[in-house]
Amino acid sequence: MTDQQQADRRHDEVEAGTTTGLAAPSVDVTDARQNSLWSDAWRDLKRNRLFWIGAVLGVLFLLMATFPSVFARGADPRACNLANSKQKPSGEHWFGFDQQGCDYLANVVFGARNSLIIGALAVLVILVLGVIVGAVSGFFGGVIDSLLSRVTDIFYALPLVLGALVILRTGSLGRGVVAVAIALAAFGWMTAMRLVRSQVIAVKSSDYVAAARAMGASNGRILVRHILPNAVAPVLVYATITVGVLIAAEATLTFLGVGLQRPAISWGLQIDAGQSLLRTAPHLVFFPSIILTLTVMAFIMMGDALRDALDPRQRS
Amino acid sequence: MTAPDLSSYPESTAVAGAPVLHVDDLHVEFRTRENVVNAVNGVSYTVSHGETLAILGESGSGKSVTAQAIMGILDTPPAVIGGGGILFEGRNMLAMSDEDRRRIRGPGISMIFQDALSSLNPVYSVGFQIGEMFRAHRGTSRKEAKRLAAELMDRVRIPAAAQRVNDYPHQFSGGMRQRVMIAMAIALDPKILIADEPTTALDVTVQAQVMDLLKDLQRETGMGLVLITHDLGVVNEVADNVAVMYAGRIVERGTVDDVFTRPAHPYTEGLMKSVPQVEVKGGRLQPITGQPPNLAKIPSGCPFHPRCARRRLGAAALPGRDCAVDRPPLRLVVPGREAACHYSEEVLGV
Numbered sequence: 001m002t003d004q005q006q007a008d009r010r011h012d013e014v015e016a017g018t019t020t021g022l023a024a025p026s027v028d029v030t031d032a033r034q035n036s037l038w039s040d041a042w043r044d045l046k047r048n049r050l051f052w053i054g055a056v057l058g059v060l061f062l063l064m065a066t067f068p069s070v071f072a073r074g075a076d077p078r079a080c081n082l083a084n085s086k087q088k089p090s091g092e093h094w095f096g097f098d099q100q101g102c103d104y105l106a107n108v109v110f111g112a113r114n115s116l117i118i119g120a121l122a123v124l125v126i127l128v129l130g131v132i133v134g135a136v137s138g139f140f141g142g143v144i145d146s147l148l149s150r151v152t153d154i155f156y157a158l159p160l161v162l163g164a165l166v167i168l169r170t171g172s173l174g175r176g177v178v179a180v181a182i183a184l185a186a187f188g189w190m191t192a193m194r195l196v197r198s199q200v201i202a203v204k205s206s207d208y209v210a211a212a213r214a215m216g217a218s219n220g221r222i223l224v225r226h227i228l229p230n231a232v233a234p235v236l237v238y239a240t241i242t243v244g245v246l247i248a249a250e251a252t253l254t255f256l257g258v259g260l261q262r263p264a265i266s267w268g269l270q271i272d273a274g275q276s277l278l279r280t281a282p283h284l285v286f287f288p289s290i291i292l293t294l295t296v297m298a299f300i301m302m303g304d305a306l307r308d309a310l311d312p313r314q315r316s
Numbered sequence: 317m318t319a320p321d322l323s324s325y326p327e328s329t330a331v332a333g334a335p336v337l338h339v340d341d342l343h344v345e346f347r348t349r350e351n352v353v354n355a356v357n358g359v360s361y362t363v364s365h366g367e368t369l370a371i372l373g374e375s376g377s378g379k380s381v382t383a384q385a386i387m388g389i390l391d392t393p394p395a396v397i398g399g400g401g402i403l404f405e406g407r408n409m410l411a412m413s414d415e416d417r418r419r420i421r422g423p424g425i426s427m428i429f430q431d432a433l434s435s436l437n438p439v440y441s442v443g444f445q446i447g448e449m450f451r452a453h454r455g456t457s458r459k460e461a462k463r464l465a466a467e468l469m470d471r472v473r474i475p476a477a478a479q480r481v482n483d484y485p486h487q488f489s490g491g492m493r494q495r496v497m498i499a500m501a502i503a504l505d506p507k508i509l510i511a512d513e514p515t516t517a518l519d520v521t522v523q524a525q526v527m528d529l530l531k532d533l534q535r536e537t538g539m540g541l542v543l544i545t546h547d548l549g550v551v552n553e554v555a556d557n558v559a560v561m562y563a564g565r566i567v568e569r570g571t572v573d574d575v576f577t578r579p580a581h582p583y584t585e586g587l588m589k590s591v592p593q594v595e596v597k598g599g600r601l602q603p604i605t606g607q608p609p610n611l612a613k614i615p616s617g618c619p620f621h622p623r624c625a626r627r628r629l630g631a632a633a634l635p636g637r638d639c640a641v642d643r644p645p646l647r648l649v650v651p652g653r654e655a656a657c658h659y660s661e662e663v664l665g666v
Contacts (some may be wrong), residue, residue, distance in 0.1 A: 040441070205391075207434040214387040214429075215500060216422030217452050218415075225448065226437055233439070310439075 044309040051309075054301030061295050065113040072106035077265055079103070086281040095287045098270070099277060108287050111267045114260060115295065118181045119247040123239050125185035130192025131235060137193070138200030138231075149197070152190045160245075161252050163187030168258040175261050180253060184246050192235050192242075199231040233310040240303035244296035251292055267292045335362035336405060336540050337386070337425065337508045343398035344378070344385050344564075351612040355381045357564040358400070360646075363508060363540040368531075370543045370551040370572065372587075373561035376608050379544045381564075383510045387427050388417050405507070422453050426506035430513040432493035436485040442469070442496045443481030449503035468499040472529060491522035495529065502533055509534075510542040515550060527554050548591055552576055560584050563609045563619035566646055570653035580655035580664050582626045617641045618657065626659055634658070 045051045064071045075093075080102035089096040095104035137148040158166065164183035173179035203209060209226050217225070253259035254268025255275075262269060267288040274284030344356035356378040363369050371379045384390045386402050388409070402409045404424055409417055429435040436445060446468055447461030456464065462481060469477035472495040485493055494514060501509055511530065515523035531554050534541050543555055551558055551572060558575050560568040560583065568581040579585040586604035606623035609615055621627045621639040629640050636642055637658035649660040657663060 207429060207431060208437045210389050211427075211429055211435040211497070211500075212437075212448075213389045214421055214427040215449060216418050216420070216426075216504075217448070218418055221448075221452055225440075229439060230437075 041306075041309040045305055048305045048309065050301050051305030054298045054305065057294055057298035058302060061112050061116060061291075061298065064109055065116045068106075068110045068113060071109040072103070075103035075106040077102055077106035077110045078263075086277065086284070088281075089283055096281070096283050098284055099273065099281070104284065104287060107265055107270060108267070108291055110265045111270060111288065112291070112295070114177055114264060114266045115247045115250060115292070117177055118184070118250045119243040119299075121178070121181035122184040122188060122246045123243050125182065126189040126192050126242065127235065127239050129185070129189040131196050131232070133189070134193040134196025134235075135200055135231065138197040139204070139227075141201070145197075148193075152193050155187060155190050158187055160184065160187045161249055161256075164249065164253055165256065165258050168253065175259070177260070177264075180250055180259050183253075184249055188242065188246065188249075192238055195235050195238055196231050199234060200227055203227045203230045234307075237303050237307040237310065240306055241300050242303075244299035244303075247299075248292065248296050335364045337363040337542070338401075338403040338406075339382065339386065340401040340403060342382060342385060342400035342402065344381050344390065345396055345398050346394045347396055348394055353611045354614060355395075355564055355611055356385065357614070359561070359564070359566055360400075361559050361566065361569070363542055365507070365540060366534065366538045367557065368534065368541040368543060368555045370545060370555035370558040371561060372545060372548070372551055372558055374546055374608055376611060377561040378564035378611075379561050380512055382561075383427065383512050383542065383544055386425065386510065387421060388414075419453075422449060422506065423504040424506060425508040425510065426501040426504070427510040427512065428494070428497045428501045428514050430516050432490065432497045432517070433485060435497055436493065438485055441482045441484055442488065443483075445485075446496065446500050446503060449500055453504055464503075465499070468503055469496070472496075472499045472502075472533075474499075490518050491526060494518060494522075494526050498526070498529065498533070502537070502539075505537055506539055508540045508542065510544070512544045513546070514543075515547070516545070523550070530554070548576075548587065560587070563614050564611065565619065565656065566654075567620065567657070568653075568655045569646070574653055578664055580649045580653055580660040581620075581657045582624045582659075582663055583620050584655075585663055586623075586625075615640075616643075618644050626663065628659065 073094075080100045082101045084097040084101035085099055087093065087097040087101075089104075093103055093105065095108055098104050098107060133148055133152070137145045155163070164180070164187055167173065167183040167186060168175065168179065173182060203226055206226075209222055212222055212226060250259055251266070251268035251271060254266050255272045257272070259268055260266045270288040271285055271292075274281070274288070277284055339359060339361050342356055342359045343354075346353040346355055355376075359378065359382050361369060361371075371382070373379045381390070381395070385395075385397055386409075390397070397410060400410075404420055409420065412420075436442065440448075443462050443465040446465035447456075447458070450456035450461040450464050451458070466478050466481045469481065474480060474492055474495050480488075485496070488496065494517075498514075509530075514530070515526050518526060527550060530541065530543075533539075543550070545551060555572045557570065558572045559566045560575070560581065562583050568575060568579065568584045570580070575584060576588065579588055583604070586602070589602040590604060592601060604623055609619055609622075615622050617638065617640040618624070618627070621629075624639065627639040628634070629638060633639065637644075639658060642658070644656045644658045646654050646656040647660075649655045649664065655663075
């Protein structure tokens with residue numbers, strides 16, 4: 001707390017103490033702005049530079065995934081000419097050519113779609129699974145909670161990439177975009193579950209829920225006003241950051257040879273193919289890596305900004 | 317676990333001029349794996365329109381549990397209401413449906429808590445939270461609720477209320493937060509306001525302001541005020557009547573002036589002696605020796621007897637009035653005064 005704020009508080013107390021009798025209601029609420037949790041959070045987000053950098057990058061990659069040919073400057077990623085193999089970047093071909101002589105800019109741009117779809121799909125599954133299991137576990141407690149928590153612990157035993165690797169190696173899901181997303185979600189939902197569970201437990205027994213109950217709030221209202229917003233806000237922040245982590249994990253899996261397979265186009269595949277040519281054509285690793293890093297960063301920055309915005313105590 | 321038998325209790329005993337709130341022989345116990353803790357053992361009291369009743373007692377005497385039972389915010393299990401009735405305007409709340417009970421909370425009975433910061437949701441502005449009272453119970457529009465919230469904040473003397481409706485609980489000082497709680501609690505003009513140690517977390521000057529505010533609001537609205545506290549000074553200043561609790565029972569009851577000047581129960585007497593007096597300089601304060609009883613193993617006879625300086629045991633006791641064997645009932649000692657002691661007359665010196 002700053003000195004000014006402390007001074008303000010003291011002033012408040014003094015002023016309140018000296019007022020005798022009930023002050024006549026002289027209230028004029030001309031400022032009719034909405035002030036729910038979300039609208040305040042949005043107001044805060046709008047002022048956050050970190051959020052805007054993340055959002056601009058995020059939208060850029062989203063557009064790239066939706067309209068890749070626009071960003072590829074008309075080049076077709078599959079129209080290759082071996083004569084151009086491993087050519088360095090030039091004014092005409094910004095990212096150069098890969099070993100097969102395909103335009104590399106087009107390849108990197110077309111890779112965005114798979115990465116984003118996998119990230120978004122996996123996070124969606126993680127959210128649904130995490131919120132439902134966590135809410136049930138936290139709300140009902142007792143045996144149900146013990147059971148679900150132990151199941152979560154079992155999944156926790158395997159790290160994300162290792163777990164997904166095991167699933168994909170069995171091959172029963174195939175090697176497509178959906179398979180990779182499911183494999184990642186299967187070993188990525190536990191943190192979301194624990195977040196929701198602990199929030200529900202904490203809020204359920206909080207004094208303000210008791211106070212709301214004592215003042216006649218119904219169960220439904222307590223759930224909607226107190227439990228859900230408190231449980232959803234942190235998990236939403238986590239989900240935003242996780243999109244980035246999952247995109248990186250997808251690239252890792254693909255790089256390790258268990259994720260997407262050729263002829264699919266993905267950053268993981270490009271980095272994998274480029275690594276053996278690192279000495280002769282470093283740009284083949286450099287460009288997909290930098291774009292991958294920027295994508296991951298964009299989501300993490302948005303997540304960070306969202307976390308600050310959803311916590312009123314951090315507002316300036 | 318056996319369900320408490322409340323069916324024998326009449327559903328309604330509405331009588332004209334009856335007290336607004338009537339707690340009748342309430343029993344609450346906490347059942348844990350190891351034992352049963354008898355937190356409230358047959359507490360009865362009434363609160364009328366405009367009356368301030370102070371419930372005085374040390375930690376663990378059952379004063380807060382009684383209030384939570386009235387509000388229906390006890391965690392059950394482990395808590396079990398073992399018997400008795402809570403009558404609001406003659407209707408037994410324990411026999412009501414959850415929905416009917418909920419409707420009483422807010423416009424009928426409302427409550428403020430000791431720690432205002434944790435009793436306010438940190439993620440909503442105070443104006444929104446006060447406005448929720450109107451939106452939840454009256455379906456008021458968001459904008460109107462906010463206007464009413466600002467009005468209420470003005471009424472509880474929060475400076476610059478109209479500018480502060482959009483501030484969050486952490487931006488308020490302790491005293492201001494308690495005012496916000498009070499604003500919420502009185503939003504729907506409750507007939508009874510239960511204040512559970514409303515000033516314990518505040519410093520002394522702010523305590524006085526908050527108590528003054530509660531008194532003024534009561535004068536204005538005519539609500540009954542149940543003031544739960546262990547602060548003798550606060551009781552002396554604002555309460556009309558006082559009920560002293562010990563080990564889940566009321567041990568003495570009467571008007572504040574009577575009880576404070578001439579206690580009829582050795583425990584109350586001990587409490588009064590433990591307070592520093594302005595007139596008496598020097599010397600030591602007299603503490604009540606021993607520890608508060610373990611509520612899982614309440615002493616036989618009078619629960620206070622192991623700590624009582626006036627106890628009479630065995631041959632020293634009058635027949636049927638052995639402090640370690642016979643439990644003294646709460647009885648009328650002198651007009652307007654009840655005490656649960658076999659030897660109250662001796663304590664009073666009549």
